Amino acid sequence: MPDAREASLITTLRPWWRLLDRRRGRLLAGAGLMLLTVAAGIGLLALSGWFITATAMTGLALAAGLTAGLDVYVPGGGIRFFAVTRTVSRYVERLYNHDTVLRLLADLRGRLFGVMAGLDGRTLSRRRASDWLDRLTADIDTLDGLYLRLVAPAGVALLAILVLSGLLALWLPRAGLVALALLLSAWLWLTLGQARRGMTASRGQVEALEALRGRLLEHLRGLAELEAYGSLAAHRSRIEAIERRLQVDQWRLARVAALGSALAGLAVGATWLAVLGLAALAWEVGALSGPVMVLMPLAVMALNEALAALPMAFTRLGATRAAAERLNALEAARVQSAVVPRAASEVPLRGPLGISFEAVDLHYPGALQPALSGLSFSLPAGRRLALCGASGAGKSSVAQLLTRQLIPSAGRVRLSGMPIEAIDEAALRRRVACLTQRVELFDDSLAANLRLGDPEADEARLWRALSMVELAGWAQALPEGLATRVGEGGRRLSGGQARRLGLARLLLREPDLVILDEPFAGLDAPTAARLAARLDEWLSGRSVVYLVHQLGEVVDPPGIDRRLTLCEGVLCTDGQDVSG
Missing domain, CATH: 3.40.50.300 (P-loop containing nucleotide triphosphate hydrolases)
Known part of the structure; x- marks a missing residue:
């Protein structure tokens, strides 16, 4: 059962996920392209390792005077297939998903513009024009990562872990279970753990950036007045205080993201080392062939690409959450400031109005x-x-x-x-x-x-x-x-x-x-x-x-x-x- 913080996060992001869901077909297609790229990378590394090992073992057998043969055409063709597929799918995925994100940005900005157009003058007067512009640009730009940097990569990485662990279990059940336990634990940390550690700093960064933009605009527009009244230094000191706070948050986020990247590499390394050890023991008793023994850890090693993008994205989940909260507040303000009851339906008679x-x-x-x-x-x-x-x-x-x-x-x-x-x-x-x-x-x-x-x-x-x-x-x-x-x-x-x-x-x-x-x-x-x-x-x-x-x-x-x-x-x- 999710705790109150998680429930609040789900509630905060739900309206925006519903908006993304209108383009469900494109989102699923983009995630499919991401998955295809990861699968092609795993297949390329794993099959290459199998082919090199099988070639070496065949050569050794022939050198020892034994009769041995190896079909080089099928695995060679497979390697070329995976290499071309990985290159093409990555290019198409980037092109397709960025086009999707641009469409999503248009949807998000259109929705927010409609919300702001529905606010009354009393509500609009509570903030400067620069603050409203910040909502329409910076907050929306932050929200556009909800699909491309958060949901899709995390979903693809999780699916890749499950599929790869299942495939390893077909050859060696113990290796599949160990890989699942280690990689799934890493995935949970790289998503939920990183988000929790970076939540406060990333939310503070959004607030500090908004304050910095507003102060800078005030400073530049009122430069002559501030100089004339001797307030320039005091105003500059307030800007510097915001910059120091922003620098502290950025440094904290950088450390958390670096920790996540290190743990991602460590988790993949520990997993392929454990799988290699189990596969070697199985090979020693004749349960696995040598090429398959090499194939298994190399397949795990290829998962590093799927996990590498998660630490930075989820470390900054707080920024996405803060942006969504601010935009949700606008939606609530529009409801509160609605000057027309739903039952308003009277129409004055034609002609000039008194x-x-x-x-x-x-x-x-x-x-x-x-x-x-x-x-x-x-x-x-x-x-x-x-x-x-x-x-x-x-x-x-x-x-x-x-x-x-x-x-x-x-x-x-x-x-x-x-x-x-x-x-x-x-x-x-x-x-x-x-x-x-x-x-x-x-x-x-x-x-x-x-x-x-x-x-x-x-x-x-x-x-x-x-x-x-x-x-x-x-x-x-x-x-x-x-x-x-x-x-x-x-x-x-x-x-x-x-x-x-x-x-x-x-x-x-x-x-x-x-x-x-x-x-x-x-x-x-x-x-x-x-x-x-x-x-x-x-x-x-x-x-x-x-x-x-x-x-x-x-x-x-x-x-x-x-x-x-x-x-x-x-x-x-x-x-x-x-x-x-």
């Missing part, structure tokens, strides 16, 4: 003061509101509440009279659209980035949307047109172009409630004025919330019916109608 905030409070975890406090206002359907305020006043929090990325700590948000948490998820995403200050663009074509707004949009609609934001002429002049890639994060575009591309994507969405956060940021005044005129016509018949620092900075958003000002999460204007 907005109502009723004594809404919002408090981020660990924040010194609430982001919003007692916020109450309403906006009739089809009207336009300008919500003003300095950075940090709470405007973005209002947008996240309206898109249900956050739920209020107190109070209620309604759309067309319905509690926002009761509205069907698909309907909400279809009816509400937001242009945030930071436009997220993917390393794909212009068309693909635009079709995030409407996957079914044809090229004619794409060109119309680009024309509305004055990007059509620019896109037509590009050699690849709509197929032009925008680069990672849209780095091939200027800030203004990226902003307008995001706006064009929103236009394709055709929402009923539009949230525009600084819609003309990064644009010159003439361009902003022309866009405002076009936007005014398109926004007709929709509810609109503009999030701006203050009116009159570049170009006022068109058609404002009402203006409210937020000051540190509290309304500091009476919200009177300003349309006249």
